[in-house]
Amino acid sequence: MPAIAVAVVVGVLFFLGYRYYSAYLAEKVYALDAAFVTPAHQFNDGIDFVPTNKHVVFGHHFTSVAGAAPIVGPAIAVFWGWGPALAWIVLGTIFAAGVHDFGSLAVSLRHRAKNIGTIAHDVISKRARTLFLLIIFFLLTLVNAVFAVVIGNLFVANPGAVIPIVVEIPIAIFIGQYIYKTRSAALVPSLVGVVLLYALIWVGQQYPVDLAPLASAIGIENPRNLWVILLFAYTFVASRLPVWMLLQPRDYINSHQLFIALGVIGLGMLVGWNEIVAPVVNDVPEGSPSIFPFLFITIACGAISGFHSLVSSGTTAKQIDKETDARYVGYMGAVGEGSLATGAVLAATAGVVATRGEWDALYPDFATASGGAVGNFVNGVGVFANNLGVPLDLAVIFAAVVVISFAATTMDTGVRLQRYIVQEIAELAGWHKLARNLSLAGLVAVAVPLAMALIPGGGDAGYTFGVLWRLFGTTNQLTAGLALTVVAVWVLRMKRNPLPAVIPLVFLLAMTTWALFSQFWDFTQGESWSERWVLAPLDAVIFILAVWLIVEAVGALRRGSRREYDESGSPLGDDRDVTTR
Amino acid sequence: MTVRVVLVRPWTDAHGGTGCCGGDARDGICFEGRVDGPREHDAEVNLVAEAYLRLRREMPEIDVQIVGADNTAYLLPSVFRAVRGRRGTLAALREVNRATTGGSVLVDGERVGDVTELGTDGVVREVRRRAALPTG
Numbered sequence: 204m205p206a207i208a209v210a211v212v213v214g215v216l217f218f219l220g221y222r223y224y225s226a227y228l229a230e231k232v233y234a235l236d237a238a239f240v241t242p243a244h245q246f247n248d249g250i251d252f253v254p255t256n257k258h259v260v261f262g263h264h265f266t267s268v269a270g271a272a273p274i275v276g277p278a279i280a281v282f283w284g285w286g287p288a289l290a291w292i293v294l295g296t297i298f299a300a301g302v303h304d305f306g307s308l309a310v311s312l313r314h315r316a317k318n319i320g321t322i323a324h325d326v327i328s329k330r331a332r333t334l335f336l337l338i339i340f341f342l343l344t345l346v347n348a349v350f351a352v353v354i355g356n357l358f359v360a361n362p363g364a365v366i367p368i369v370v371e372i373p374i375a376i377f378i379g380q381y382i383y384k385t386r387s388a389a390l391v392p393s394l395v396g397v398v399l400l401y402a403l404i405w406v407g408q409q410y411p412v413d414l415a416p417l418a419s420a421i422g423i424e425n426p427r428n429l430w431v432i433l434l435f436a437y438t439f440v441a442s443r444l445p446v447w448m449l450l451q452p453r454d455y456i457n458s459h460q461l462f463i464a465l466g467v468i469g470l471g472m473l474v475g476w477n478e479i480v481a482p483v484v485n486d487v488p489e490g491s492p493s494i495f496p497f498l499f500i501t502i503a504c505g506a507i508s509g510f511h512s513l514v515s516s517g518t519t520a521k522q523i524d525k526e527t528d529a530r531y532v533g534y535m536g537a538v539g540e541g542s543l544a545t546g547a548v549l550a551a552t553a554g555v556v557a558t559r560g561e562w563d564a565l566y567p568d569f570a571t572a573s574g575g576a577v578g579n580f581v582n583g584v585g586v587f588a589n590n591l592g593v594p595l596d597l598a599v600i601f602a603a604v605v606v607i608s609f610a611a612t613t614m615d616t617g618v619r620l621q622r623y624i625v626q627e628i629a630e631l632a633g634w635h636k637l638a639r640n641l642s643l644a645g646l647v648a649v650a651v652p653l654a655m656a657l658i659p660g661g662g663d664a665g666y667t668f669g670v671l672w673r674l675f676g677t678t679n680q681l682t683a684g685l686a687l688t689v690v691a692v693w694v695l696r697m698k699r700n701p702l703p704a705v706i707p708l709v710f711l712l713a714m715t716t717w718a719l720f721s722q723f724w725d726f727t728q729g730e731s732w733s734e735r736w737v738l739a740p741l742d743a744v745i746f747i748l749a750v751w752l753i754v755e756a757v758g759a760l761r762r763g764s765r766r767e768y769d770e771s772g773s774p775l776g777d778d779r780d781v782t783t784r
Numbered sequence: 785m786t787v788r789v790v791l792v793r794p795w796t797d798a799h800g801g802t803g804c805c806g807g808d809a810r811d812g813i814c815f816e817g818r819v820d821g822p823r824e825h826d827a828e829v830n831l832v833a834e835a836y837l838r839l840r841r842e843m844p845e846i847d848v849q850i851v852g853a854d855n856t857a858y859l860l861p862s863v864f865r866a867v868r869g870r871r872g873t874l875a876a877l878r879e880v881n882r883a884t885t886g887g888s889v890l891v892d893g894e895r896v897g898d899v900t901e902l903g904t905d906g907v908v909r910e911v912r913r914r915a916a917l918p919t920g
Contacts, residue, residue, distance in 0.1 A: 248833060249832065249834065249836040255851075259855060263852060382886070383796065386900075388884045389885070390884040447796045458856055
């Protein structure tokens with residue numbers, strides 16, 4: 204079947220989901236009211252709380268939530284066949300992610316645009332705040348570890364990508380400084396940055412950088428590990444710089460790359476008319492992780508991402524002009540993420556190779572499939588770009604540069620966010636020195652994921668994809684579970700139908716706890732000490748958090764919200780604790 | 785026809801962050817937040833805020849938005865559409881670029897000045913002039 208035909212069908216399904224299901228949610232479940240005075244109007248300060256056109260808010264929201272993570276999970280999950288992977292991406296986006304992202308935004312709007320963690324504390328229990336912090340801590344630890352290894356692997360596999368990516372950093376700093384000092388427009392300098400980046404792809408191809416000799420000279424067996432160490436050293440420094448100095452100009456370059464990459468995938472697929480050569484359902488070898496529950500936590504953000512609730516409630520809710528705009532901004536944000544995940548599935552099943560036999564060689568078992576997943580996506584996009592006339596070797600480096608750029612920016616931001624979380628946890632625990640020392644908190648934020656990324660064992664691919672990615676998926680789904688609990692309790696308290704939130708909540712929690720339990724058993728039987736003494740305890744801790752979440756969710760759904768509400772669904776009581784900068 | 789005014793956030797009022805698990809690198813993403821490093825850019829942020837609030841108060845009939853300089857998904861097509869009809873494609877492309885300058889004041893897609901240079905009074909005056917509204 205041509206990949207473009209599948210893309211069109213998925214697009215139609217997403218459209219129907221938005222047209223009908225989100226309309227049902229808006230009217231019957233969240234009962235949006237165009238006359239409701241949103242927090243943006245109530246607290247309009249022209250800084251954080253600003254009533255804003257819905258297209259402006261969507262532009263901000265989408266670029267905040269769309270990135271590299273929805274690429275990784277689906278590119279691994281096609282191991283079970285493209286049918287189940289795509290089915291969960293489509294169903295998950297329409298019935299889980301849409302409900303979650305839109306719901307988090309709707310709840311936040313009715314809670315004075317507070318962050319989801321604070322609302323969880325208000326609505327569920329005081330303990331929910333601690334639970335939330337711990338889940339996010341593990342989520343960021345795992346995502347930073349995974350992305351460091353993603354980049355390390357891509358650098359080792361595509362040494363031609365090193366020069367463009369490394370030189371992008373001073374280019375971005377220069378652009379940031381130039382715009383700041385000269386107060387000039389950002390568009391042309393950032394486009395020049397993109398052109399320079401792509402010119403450097405040619406330079407990188409001529410001068411590939413291989414760290415293997417250096418790694419072996421200093422006693423590091425795997426050159427990927429040297430890259431991982433260098434990456435964390437870089438993010439420690441980068442996370443201390445003001446956002447406008449490096450992160451923002453890099454993001455600016457990346458936002459152009461996002462649209463270029465989406466265009467290349469769509470057009471390349473259309474021009475090349477690539478057939479999907481992977482099986483609809485793959486007959487996986489014995490001993491592989493089972494489709495239930497592992498497909499769901501592997502796809503993770505490709506179908507539903509708990510992290511979106513942080514963006515929805517943290518920033519987006521403060522800018523919503525009319526409450527009814529939440530449908531477009533929240534639900535379409537989820538659809539955008541689902542579209543990226545669909546592109547990843549098609550690149551890894553239609554773009555990357557031309558025959559079923561070649562595909563089977565890339566996905567012979569779960570370890571190989573997961574270890575090579577990002578590389579397969581990169582090669583797939585490379586083939587799509589090649590369809591448009593770009594020489595294949597350059598096209599592959601181009602695709603690697605796009606993925607690494609996104610992964611590196613996610614790491615930059617992830618380490619920065621982790622520092623905030625470390626400070627929050629330290630404050631809560633009464634460790635004031637750690638809470639107030641940015642360098643110390645930054646060191647903790649870097650050291651923990653670094654240790655995770657360097658866990659020995661797991662063969663050539665390491666533990667990162669086979670194991671750490673799935674553990675990341677569980678924390679991501681737990682974050683979504685917490686947000687869905689908040690949504691369900693609020694909807695129930697308003698005497699509306701909570702099932703649209705409760706059904707995905709139950710499904711996510713069931714898949715997550717099942718996966719964690721099953722993995723724990725495997726780890727305890729593992730041959731290496733890393734499995735028995737690092738991964739098993741880590742899995743156990745996340746399992747305890749999952750059970751804790753289930754207890755909190757059941758309790759909250761049975762007893763109802765801790766907050767009292769008026770008839771419109773807005774909480775009664777003072778607003779002294781409204782979140783402000 | 786409604787006059788559309790866009791105030792572009794200062795370059796230093798950056799939120800940054802890309803992507804799932806990395807979006808929106810701002811302090812207090814989970815809870816109350818704390819001040820993260822030097823905030824020397826607050827003066828300019830406050831100036832934009834002040835201009836915005838005055839425009840809303842004094843000219844409620846116009847449409848005022850605050851947009852990040854990095855929000856190209858909105859700025860680029862909206863400015864291009866607004867200007868091309870009146871001044872042609874080349875001028876529209878030039879305005880598209882100018883619109884991404886932090887601190888810009890855009891009236892119907894055209895950059896009419898900079899918040900820092902104009903000051904709050906200047907922004908209000910300039911918007912009134914462009915909108916051909918009677919001064920009050």
